[in-house]
Amino acid sequence: MKILVVNAGSSSLKYQLIDMDTEGVLAKGGCERIGLAGSLLKAKGNGQEKVYEQDIPDHKVAIELVLRALQDEGIGVIAHMDEISAVGHRVVASGEYFKHSVLVNEEALKTLEEKTFELAPLHNPAAATGLRACMQVMPKTPMVLVFDTSFHQTMPPEAYLYGIAYEDYKAYGVRRYGAHGTSHKFVSQEAAKYLGREGDENFKVVTCHLGNGSSISAVKGGKCMDTSMGFTPLAGVMMGTRSGDVDPSAVEFLARKKGMSHAEIVTYLNKKCGVAGISGVSSDFRDLIAGANAGNERCALALDMFAYQCKKFVGSYAAAMGGVDCIVFTAGVGENTPSVRADICDGLEFLGVRLDKDKNAARGDSPVREISRADSAVKVLVIPTNEELVIARETLALVG
Numbered sequence: 001m002k003i004l005v006v007n008a009g010s011s012s013l014k015y016q017l018i019d020m021d022t023e024g025v026l027a028k029g030g031c032e033r034i035g036l037a038g039s040l041l042k043a044k045g046n047g048q049e050k051v052y053e054q055d056i057p058d059h060k061v062a063i064e065l066v067l068r069a070l071q072d073e074g075i076g077v078i079a080h081m082d083e084i085s086a087v088g089h090r091v092v093a094s095g096e097y098f099k100h101s102v103l104v105n106e107e108a109l110k111t112l113e114e115k116t117f118e119l120a121p122l123h124n125p126a127a128a129t130g131l132r133a134c135m136q137v138m139p140k141t142p143m144v145l146v147f148d149t150s151f152h153q154t155m156p157p158e159a160y161l162y163g164i165a166y167e168d169y170k171a172y173g174v175r176r177y178g179a180h181g182t183s184h185k186f187v188s189q190e191a192a193k194y195l196g197r198e199g200d201e202n203f204k205v206v207t208c209h210l211g212n213g214s215s216i217s218a219v220k221g222g223k224c225m226d227t228s229m230g231f232t233p234l235a236g237v238m239m240g241t242r243s244g245d246v247d248p249s250a251v252e253f254l255a256r257k258k259g260m261s262h263a264e265i266v267t268y269l270n271k272k273c274g275v276a277g278i279s280g281v282s283s284d285f286r287d288l289i290a291g292a293n294a295g296n297e298r299c300a301l302a303l304d305m306f307a308y309q310c311k312k313f314v315g316s317y318a319a320a321m322g323g324v325d326c327i328v329f330t331a332g333v334g335e336n337t338p339s340v341r342a343d344i345c346d347g348l349e350f351l352g353v354r355l356d357k358d359k360n361a362a363r364g365d366s367p368v369r370e371i372s373r374a375d376s377a378v379k380v381l382v383i384p385t386n387e388e389l390v391i392a393r394e395t396l397a398l399v400g
């Protein structure tokens, strides 16, 4: 069975076609600059790449072009559109409306469009546009919505509620929703498989998705118990350009001093802060490490702050779960930056963490890399994330 995974942005549409028998990627690519001058599709398949430079006025034309590329004489991997059994759509925010992935019907579409847009005003409308385009072009193919937030819907109220008036939570849905849920789900499941703990209700993992955006989750028995991002992805640890947690009164104070509106200060906290704001150099951890190695103190400070904040989340989630069996690192920084992993684990020996310096420093592309010592009570793993595969698996589970 072949499943198409679609990730639609306001001017982009990325896709992967996955063979569910092998879970291998048959083809992938993305349309860029939809509705703008210079639009194009970069598509890969059969070990080749092809760039389609053509006018892509809207998402419907984009999906038509993707289907053409999938059936192309050179890079094509299917003979007919009917070979695609279902389409899984990535959706950023579910609010409390979708606790699981859903098969698209009138009701799901209505809820997506009428209830969730205000929770992710840039992303959810784009996903709905991509979905409607696919429904038009592939009217007989089942469509599934897979939400970044639904893995976090198992959090108990003490973890997801803020200390604001309960009536306001009820009236406005202001609470912790988290993000990167498909990634936390994937790596926690892979960790359980690797350690032979699948189905073990007492298996406690802290998953660290560290990339340009970063979030950390507590996962017990396969269920998310807590996560560092909040109502939006601005919360938790500091990130590439996002501040992470800041006292709301400091935000109001800063806005007044800088003469910024509410919207402007939120944009500032999303785009001008984090390790980029502290270092004054870059949001990219490779630049920060090069800077710190060359003696730039603010690059070193940004790295120290990041590791310290991550370490605090790992420790607090161990407390929340009554222990920790495994720590997983994933995403751009988590998978590729040994010094960040070492800095986060340094000082966690009291929890039973013993990092193996050589294994941590070694590169490799195996699906799971164990970087803790054999005598470490807490297993430390590096697992490359695969959000598209989770979307495909969820889609398969719903269309069977």
Ligand code: ADP
Binding pocket: 210, 211, 212, 213, 214, 240, 283, 284, 285, 286, 287, 331, 332, 333, 336, 337
């Ligand atoms: P996003 O949140 O945008 O998906 P990524 O998960 O791709 O971000 O992570 C981007 C970060 O990962 C950057 O800070 C970058 O420095 C780091 N990164 C990505 N690839 C590598 C690599 N090969 N070596 C070191 N760092 C990397």
